[in-house]
Amino acid sequence: MxxxxxxxxxxxxxxxxxxxxxxxxxxxxxxxxxxxxxxxxxxxxxxxxxxxxxxxxxxxxxxxxxxxxxxxxxxxxxxxxxxxxxxxxxxxxxxxxxxxxxxxxxxxxxxxxxxxxxxxxxxxxxxxxxxxxxxxxxxxxxxxxxxxxxxxxxxxxxxxxxxxxxxxxxxxxxxxxxxxxxxxxxxxxxxxxxxxxxxxxxxxxxxxSKSPLTVRTGKAAFYNQLTMPLDDAYAYTSRVMSENMQTLDAQEGINAFLEKRDPKWRGE
Incomplete structure (x- = not known):
């Protein structure tokens, strides 16, 4: 393109x-x-x-x-x-x-x-x-x-x-x-x-080559937590990681790692 x-x-x-x-x-x-x-x-x-x-x-x-x-x-x-x-x-x-x-x-x-x-x-x-x-x-x-x-x-x-x-x-x-x-x-x-x-x-x-959903989540979280007090930053990123863990890409990535294969990202 x-x-x-x-x-x-x-x-x-x-x-x-x-x-x-x-x-x-x-x-x-x-x-x-x-x-x-x-x-x-x-x-x-x-x-x-x-x-x-x-x-x-x-x-x-x-x-x-x-x-x-x-x-x-x-x-x-x-x-x-x-x-x-x-x-x-x-x-x-x-x-x-x-x-x-x-x-x-x-x-x-x-x-x-x-x-x-x-x-x-x-x-x-x-x-x-x-x-x-x-x-x-x-x-x-x-x-x-x-x-x-x-x-x-x-x-x-x-x-x-x-x-x-x-x-x-x-x-x-x-x-x-x-x-x-x-x-x-x-x-x-x-x-x-x-x-x-x-x-x-x-x-x-x-x-x-990474999951676009995971990268998008991580970039936003990085900038959001920068200006937060330490305890607020940990509380916020804990929520982000918990939500991230529920995504199909996170589950696929972990399974692929355990099964020793390349992950197939869906962006979900």
Whole structure:
């Protein structure tokens, strides 16, 4: 399955969706514009996420980009042309909704970064469930250098790394290389550029082979329990596990393990 989401402001192929073997790939495909998040690009990504939400064709999503810049963040030329506060607020709300849609998507989203990610581009990486980057990739929240603090990127960043590491990036406005990004938890692993495709594809294939119901349940529970007090988190996850245990997939998985065979998932 392959389809293209048109982007009016830039190029008709600015965002491309492909689905194969239960793996959906969202590709930012406008390197000339540094894969910036214009309102049109964000609308295209949002449309794709909405389509994938209940799709049975995809169990896992890869987010990648063409060119040396994974994503440069918001389109600054578009931003400086907005002269009304209400319109500016609408733009940032659109971006915030898109980022939350990634977190709330009932399928894991893997960022595959091969290049620079800045400002809302770093926010995009931090919003994904997993992130792998080539060793030459770099990450920054440089808004402070322009007099515009990266406040909305800060939300996703501060939920990935420790407060002091987040503040170092936000206040310093300098690039963190892939090794540092992995060390502070912004990405999972930094790998050689020639190994990036295989690394991400292998992990995505592994996820796609699991019960989609179990993965969906687990992702939602993970984010829900993060902000709960310890006792509430245990009470909540105990209920989740109890309900999960009643599903056909859990029963199939346990039986398959005991019978030393591969499980046959039904998604129920």
């Amino acid at each position: 392959s389809e293209r989401i048109k982007e009016e402001m830039l190029d008709e192929d600015a965002v491309v969706l492909t689905i194969s073997n239960k793996i959906a790939t969202i590709q930012l495909n406008n390197p000339a514009a540094r894969n910036a998040l214009s309102t049109g690009v964000m609308a295209s990504i949002q449309e794709i996420l909405d389509r994938l939400h209940d799709s049975k064709d995809a169990h896992v999503v890869i987010l990648e980009a063409v060119g040396p810049v994974f994503c440069s963040g918001h389109n600054l030329k578009e931003i400086v042309g907005i002269d009304r506060e209400a319109a500016m607020l609408a733009l940032f709300e659109q971006c915030s909704n898109m980022m939350q849609s990634i977190v709330n998507l009932p399928k894991p989203v893997i960022a595959k970064v091969n290049g620079m990610a800045t400002a809302a581009g770093t926010q995009l990486v931090a919003s994904c469930d997993l992130a792998f980057a080539s060793s030459t990739s770099k990450f920054a929240t440089p808004g402070v250098n322009l007099g515009l603090f990266c406040s909305t990127p800060m939300v996703a960043l501060s939920r990935n790394v420790s407060p002091k590491h987040a503040m170092e990036m936000l206040l310093g406005g300098e690039f963190a290389d892939a090794e540092q990004a992995a060390r502070i938890g912004l990405i999972n692993h930094a790998v050689a550029e020639e190994d990036l495709d295989r690394t991400v594809q292998d992990f995505a294939t592994r996820i796609a």
